[in-house]
Amino acid sequence: METVRLDREISQTTAPNGVIVLSERVASVRSAAVGIWVRSASAHEPRPKMGVSHLLEHMVFKGTARRTAQEIALALESRGGSLDAYTSRDTTAFQARVLDQDLPRALDVLTDLVRNPTLKTSDLELERNVVLEEINMVEDAPDDQVFDLSYQALWPNHPYGYSILGTRDTVSALSAEDLKQLHGRAYFPGNCVIAAAGNLEHEGLLDELGKLGWFDGDRGRETTDGLAAAAVPPAVRGFETRHGKETAQTHIVFATDTVPYADRRKYALLVLGNVFGGGMSSRLFQRIREELGLAYAIYSFTSFYRQIGVAGVYVGTQPKTAAQASTACATSPMSSRPTSTSSTPIATTCSNSSARPTW
Numbered sequence: 001m002e003t004v005r006l007d008r009e010i011s012q013t014t015a016p017n018g019v020i021v022l023s024e025r026v027a028s029v030r031s032a033a034v035g036i037w038v039r040s041a042s043a044h045e046p047r048p049k050m051g052v053s054h055l056l057e058h059m060v061f062k063g064t065a066r067r068t069a070q071e072i073a074l075a076l077e078s079r080g081g082s083l084d085a086y087t088s089r090d091t092t093a094f095q096a097r098v099l100d101q102d103l104p105r106a107l108d109v110l111t112d113l114v115r116n117p118t119l120k121t122s123d124l125e126l127e128r129n130v131v132l133e134e135i136n137m138v139e140d141a142p143d144d145q146v147f148d149l150s151y152q153a154l155w156p157n158h159p160y161g162y163s164i165l166g167t168r169d170t171v172s173a174l175s176a177e178d179l180k181q182l183h184g185r186a187y188f189p190g191n192c193v194i195a196a197a198g199n200l201e202h203e204g205l206l207d208e209l210g211k212l213g214w215f216d217g218d219r220g221r222e223t224t225d226g227l228a229a230a231a232v233p234p235a236v237r238g239f240e241t242r243h244g245k246e247t248a249q250t251h252i253v254f255a256t257d258t259v260p261y262a263d264r265r266k267y268a269l270l271v272l273g274n275v276f277g278g279g280m281s282s283r284l285f286q287r288i289r290e291e292l293g294l295a296y297a298i299y300s301f302t303s304f305y306r307q308i309g310v311a312g313v314y315v316g317t318q319p320k321t322a323a324q325a326s327t328a329c330a331t332s333p334m335s336s337r338p339t340s341t342s343s344t345p346i347a348t349t350c351s352n353s354s355a356r357p358t359w
Contacts, residue, residue, distance in 0.1 A: 001013050003206075016218050018190025019190060020192075021193075021206060022193065025199070027199060032102075032200050033097045034095070035194070036094045037092070038093070039090070040091070040191065042087065051164070051166015051171045055128070055171060057086070059123065059124060062126075064116040076098055076105065079102055081097055081102060082096065089164065100199035115213075117183065119179045135166070148163050154236055154255060155232065155235060156236065249318060254329065255311070262306075266302070273311060274300075285298055285299070287332045295316055
C-alpha cells in the first residue's frame with residue numbers, strides 16, 4: 001500500500017483495491033472521530049429510483065448479520081459515543097465519535113453497517129414510513145423546502161436537481177431488491193474513503209482496518225465503472241419559480257451554478273460570500289436586517305460538489321415586503337456578481353405571496 005504524508009500529522013494511504021484511508025493525529029484530545037464515505041448518492045440515481053441512496057442509508061441501521069437494530073444503537077452510545085449517517089448529492093456517509101480507546105469498536109460497527117446489512121423486506125416497510133415522515137417534515141419547513149425547489153429549477157432534468165429524500169411516489173415504489181442492488185453495486189472498498197481524526201496513529205488505524213477486511217480484493221474484481229454521475233448540463237439561469245404555500249413568510253432563494261469542489265477559485269468565492277452575507281457585519285445583514293428591518297434571516301451560501309457548485313442568497317420576509325427585500329438584495333454592495341458566473345441567477349420563492357422577486 002502507498003502511504004504519503006500530506007502534512008505533519010495528516011497521512012493518506014491508498015490500497016491496491018482502491019480504498020483510501022486518511023487520518024489526522026490530534027494528540028491533545030482523548031477522543032476520535034471516524035467515518036466511511038461511499039461515493040454513491042442522489043447524483044447517481046435515475047429519476048424513478050429517486051431517494052434510493054437515502055433509504056439505503058436508513059436501512060443499514062435496521063440490522064446486520066451480527067447485530068440487531070437495538071444492538072447497533074447501543075454499541076457506541078452505551079460507552080458515551082455517537083453514531084450517525086447522512087446522504088448528500090455526491091456521497092453517503094457513516095460516522096462515529098468515541099473515546100480514543102473505543103476506536104476499534106467504532107470501526108467494527110461502521111464496517112458492519114456498510115458491508116453487512118441484512119436489508120429485510122419486513123424492516124423496509126417500517127423504515128419507508130420513517131422516510132415519508134422525513135419528507136413531510138421538510139415540506140412543513142418552507143425555509144428548507146425552498147432550497148430543494150431551487151435545485152430543481154437549476155437542474156430540472158439532472159440528478160443534481162432531484163430531491164435527496166426522493167418523493168412520496170418514488171420512495172413508496174422502492175423494494176428491498178432495489179436496495180440490495182445498490183448496495184452490491186456501490187458499497188465495496190474501492191468505492192469508499194475512510195477518514196479518522198483524534199488521538200490515534202495512522203499505522204494503528206490501518207492495522208484495525210486490515211483486520212476488518214478493508215484491504216482484501218483488488219480493482220480487477222471490483223470496479224467503480226458505471227458509478228459515475230451523468231455529466232451536468234448548464235444550469236438554468238434567469239428563471240423564476242414560485243411555490244404556493246400557506247406560510248407567514250415569503251422564503252426567497254437567489255441561486256446560480258458556480259465552480260466545483262476541486263476548483264481552487266472556491267476559496268475566493270468563500271471569502272466573497274462571507275463578506276457579502278456571512279455574518280452580522282456582512283453587507284446583506286447590515287442592509288436588509290439592520291438598516292431596513294426586512295428580515296430576521298438573511299445570508300449568502302455556497303455548496304460545492306464533484307461536478308458543479310451552487311451559490312446564492314436566502315432571505316425570509318413578510319409577503320408584503322418580499323418585493324422590497326428582493327430589490328434590496330439586488331442593490332446591496334457586491335450583489336451585482338454574487339458568484340463566479342455573470343448570468344442572472346434563478347429566483348425561487350416558497351410562500352402564499354404572489355410577489356415576484358427579481359435580481
